[in-house]
Amino acid sequence: xxxxxxxxSTSATAPDVIVFAASAVVILMGALGVVTSSNPVHxxxxxxxxxxxxxxxxxxxxxxxxxxxxxxxxxxxxxVLFLFVIMFLGVDRAExxxxxxxVGQRPLAYVFAAITLGSLIAMGVTAHWVTGAxxxxxxIQGHVTKNPSSPSGEPAQLGKQLFTTYLFAFEATAALLVxxxxxxxxxxRRPPSVHTDQEDVNESELSA
Amino acid sequence: xxxSGAWYLGLAAIVFTIGAVGLLVRRNVLIMFMxxxxxxxxxxxxxxxxxxxxNDIGGQALVFFVxxxxxxxxxxxxxxxxxxYRRRATTVADDLDxxxx
Numbered sequence: 249x250x251x252x253x254x255x256x257s258t259s260a261t262a263p264d265v266i267v268f269a270a271s272a273v274v275i276l277m278g279a280l281g282v283v284t285s286s287n288p289v290h291x292x293x294x295x296x297x298x299x300x301x302x303x304x305x306x307x308x309x310x311x312x313x314x315x316x317x318x319x320x321x322x323x324x325x326x327x328v329l330f331l332f333v334i335m336f337l338g339v340d341r342a343e344x345x346x347x348x349x350x351v352g353q354r355p356l357a358y359v360f361a362a363i364t365l366g367s368l369i370a371m372g373v374t375a376h377w378v379t380g381a382x383x384x385x386x387x388i389q390g391h392v393t394k395n396p397s398s399p400s401g402e403p404a405q406l407g408k409q410l411f412t413t414y415l416f417a418f419e420a421t422a423a424l425l426v427x428x429x430x431x432x433x434x435x436x437r438r439p440p441s442v443h444t445d446q447e448d449v450n451e452s453e454l455s456a
Numbered sequence: 457x458x459x460s461g462a463w464y465l466g467l468a469a470i471v472f473t474i475g476a477v478g479l480l481v482r483r484n485v486l487i488m489f490m491x492x493x494x495x496x497x498x499x500x501x502x503x504x505x506x507x508x509x510x511n512d513i514g515g516q517a518l519v520f521f522v523x524x525x526x527x528x529x530x531x532x533x534x535x536x537x538x539x540x541y542r543r544r545a546t547t548v549a550d551d552l553d554x555x556x557x
Contacts, residue, residue: 260459268459272467279471282490283478295490298471302497305464309508314519318500321523326493326530333534334486337541343484349550357480361473368469372462405513406520414517421524428528435535 267308275301286342292330299323313403464505472498485537485547489530496526 274297281294299322306315334340348354410418475494482488500519507515541547 264459268463275471279474279494282494283474288484288486291487291490295493302501305501306504309504311504311516314516317523321527326527329530329534333538339547354481357477361477364476365469365473372465406516409513409517417521421521424528428531432531432535435539
């Protein structure tokens with residue numbers, strides 16, 4: 249079954265294979281870099297590497313709009329936020345990751361990882377992927393333009409579905425973003441009445 | 457046309473596992489957050505792959521929502537990290553043990 253799945257696509261050309269292999273190497277190197285680098289800044293830059301690789305695979309699968317959003321939102325906003333916090337807190341030093349604070353946790357983590365990967369792959373191999381329910385939401389029309397006057401292609405399809413089928417969820421994400429912004433502001437501002445010891449030290453240093 | 461979807465799903469499974477291991481092994485809260493981002497990206501890759509295999513735009517719409525939720529999660533999570541750093545001057549998860557009996 250796995251052989252049939254892996255060789256199922258007859259239309260894959262050599263550039264497709266090369267693009268996938270290169271992206272897979274970049275993604276895996278970046279992912280391992282996030283986990284193994286002792287410096288948080290290096291981990292954040294490795295995360296950018298993984299995100300770019302995933303964006304390339306999005307383009308390879310004709311999800312062009314999502315690839316652009318992936319780079320803008322993830323690499324442009326989220327990783328920059330990570331780097332900002334790392335620099336702001338001044339924790340951009342290498343830390344000791346060779347010592348194991350909780351004895352026996354790492355072997356257990358690797359066992360857990362083997363179970364996770366094994367069950368994911370077993371599920372992919374044994375599951376019946378053809379559900380018979382093709383196109384629950386709507387087809388991807390790709391780059392086929394039947395009527396030049398009406399917008400088509402994947403971004404147009406995605407936008408149409410977001411504002412019709414998923415309209416309620418879309419509005420809910422708007423509310424979620426507002427709540428997140430308000431929450432971040434509330435977390436970041438200091439209450440004026442509470443004086444911590446750190447503040448007193450700073451004030452005494454300033455007045456001295 | 458690109459490769460069979462099984463390659464993409466396998467790659468996504470590996471990336472998800474790496475993220476899960478990082479979340480379990482690492483102690484720095486910031487790096488634990490990055491590992492969560494890795495797992496979310498693996499799920500996104502799976503969504504896009506199934507979207508292509510089933511020729512259904514719904515998978516891509518879900519990726520859009522995952523992106524929004526990830527952005528909101530990072531904003532609030534990093535806010536908590538900064539607030540916590542002000543009080544305790546640490547980003548190591550093991551040091552946050554004030555609820556320990």
